[in-house]
Amino acid sequence: TYGGDHGLSSDAIYRYSRQLLLPSFGVQAQSNLLKSKILVVGAGGLGSPALLYLAACGVGCLGMVDHDIVELNNMHRQIIHTEAYIGQPKVKSAAAACRAINSTIQVVEHEEALRASNALGIVSQYPCEAYMKYDIVVDATDNLPSRYMISDCCVVAGKPLVSGAALGLEGQLTVYNYNGGPCYRCLFPTPPPSDACQRCSDSGVLGIVPGVIGCLQALEAIKIASDVGEPLSGRMLLFDALSARIRIVKIRGKSLQCESCGENAALTPNLFQSFDYENFTQSSLSTAPLKLRL
Amino acid sequence: TYGGDHGLSSDAIYRYSRQLLLPSFGVQAQSNLLKSKILVVGAGGLGSPALLYLAACGVGCLGMVDHDIVELNNMHRQIIHTEAYIGQPKVKSAAAACRAINSTIQVVEHEEALRASNALGIVSQYPCEAYMKYDIVVDATDNLPSRYMISDCCVVAGKPLVSGAALGLEGQLTVYNYNGGPCYRCLFPTPPPSDACQRCSDSGVLGIVPGVIGCLQALEAIKIASDVGEPLSGRMLLFDALSARIRIVKIRGKSLQCESCGENAALTPNLFQSFDYENFTQSSLSTAPLKLRL
């Protein structure tokens, strides 16, 4: 059913017509998008809008990794999940939602936690089909060791990383490891003290804040995948919901001394796979249970 | 099942726990939200994320107005609709999606076009229960006469208006008629030439752009409804997706000469209901069909 130079089926032309009409997007960018493979790590607050918009806009292959179960206290922000899926795996719920809005793309479910031991296999099928599979990784996780681990994984596998975070009434967004830009460790060579993090995990989040950041993550992934616009590399977006202030700041470039991506970095696939990120950050991959007293 | 001072059921406490934990949001703001009534005009590109997040976060009564039918070429950006609803009313589809993520709120379907003749009745039940019903209106429409009409309606009915727009790779957002701030006509007393608009309606939109703006509309509505933070009144957010630039600018205040909200404005409910917005703007309430040649 595919024909013509542009490689778009007539169904795709109709479905994506409003994007095809855009002079600065058009057939070429849509065609790039339809060929792209994007992995979203985390089907929670950030992953919900990111996955929905990536599915809707026509990412050819959309993968998702998560090992969590849908719970009622997720529903205030994780809009990809419906009450009917409470108790079921988030990946199963999110994949069904993506397929329901776009049955023409490939949706891949990775129902497991992303860890150093399996990350290269999921992101790039290492060691089987060395360094293929996903083109772009979206970090939509909610904890510190995952952020170091995913960044290192992207350095080893050579993938750009769209990284978002949200907490309380604030959000942050940047693109790592893109086109000679910095990685997460270039910015944060040393993890923060663990009590600086634990306090965070207890302090809640207004649901729409990861909504905004997750949408902006989808946008950055779309820009990279379609090769349109200027991705947010070497810059960071800081979002303060309460005062409706958004600032985009210039951040440092790649560090030559970076232990992950620097000139003398010793990071190999084997070293990565055996690195203990929980010990390094003194915090846990799984989030702490909430304590709420009213 | 409701008990305690805060008026939150134990189910609500669990569902919204992450918002209740927030020191700057907490029980009072959540309780305000649960008592609020918000009307979203348009269940399309902007309305999709706005409705989902307003439903998820716990707006007590969520109304939606639209007379359109779900079409395949909506799906690239209107993530609230699934393929299964193609051919059915958008309001029916959107309401089902909102109920599926939060069965504990009231979802109200207005399956009709919002026009000067019915707008006051929908927004404020005028003339029956004068000036009650919805507390906040979200303008998520896609055409110029609707923007004038909804702003005038909010002036007459005394409701704050969260106004978003998206086109191509750009978006705009502000809050009108809030706390002595300007209305749409204060900013734009004269409509633009109609050919400046028609060109716009042909030029398409990248799906994630209304996604970002619709989320930010939900945020502004939540801030007003929960009485938390500083709404974007007297300020306007300008979003340029391609360069990842967001600027928030200071705009003029209420104009004393405004024909809608100014000192000597003659706008009455009767005048409003008989005003011809399509003639005033020289453009149509319904969007022009797309012409796409590849």
Added chain:
Amino acid sequence: MKGIAARHLGVVEMHLTLEFGGGLELLCQSVKIHNVEVDPQTGKEKLTMRDLLSWVHANLIKERPEMFMKGDSVRPGVLVLVNDCDWELSGQLDTRLKEKDVIVFISTLHGG
């Protein structure tokens, strides 16, 4: 270029950043950001927004000027911002410009 000629004559020229958005960039060859040098007209010491508009009309707008100007001001539906502030707050056409000011012309959007 006007700016270069002015520099040779010793006239003080002003460096401004002009940005066009909401579709107005289509009137100046789809370029959104223009770093320009504008010289106050002979006999004038100060540059106002009125002067800048006629400079933009003469130097940047390549097609359909009626989509940008109406009379000696901008057409209805165009917001003008001087250093991120609505020009209504700084005196509209009489706003005096300073070195390195950033002026944004943006057409209001109606889509969704």
Added chain:
Amino acid sequence: MKGIAARHLGVVEMHLTLEFGGGLELLCQSVKIHNVEVDPQTGKEKLTMRDLLSWVHANLIKERPEMFMKGDSVRPGVLVLVNDCDWELSGQLDTRLKEKDVIVFISTLHGG
């Protein structure tokens, strides 16, 4: 207040805007934006970020200073921005501050 005392002595003080985010505002009574006057220490003409950090430590941080400082710099996980630019690009602790500079201290977030 240090700033007021300095003014009385005729010392040139500097007006700075300090912003705290990502939870760091909790260390200074939940106030995010502080407009402050800082006087360079006796015998110094210029104010550097090193000086400012010790001023912030002494004057703004009301609790748990170890959540803000480590040694004479900020703790790991805190980004410092001088006029919307990472201080790594301007010389970190040696960055020289100017009148009306805006300095942001923001803790990196990990939630989602």
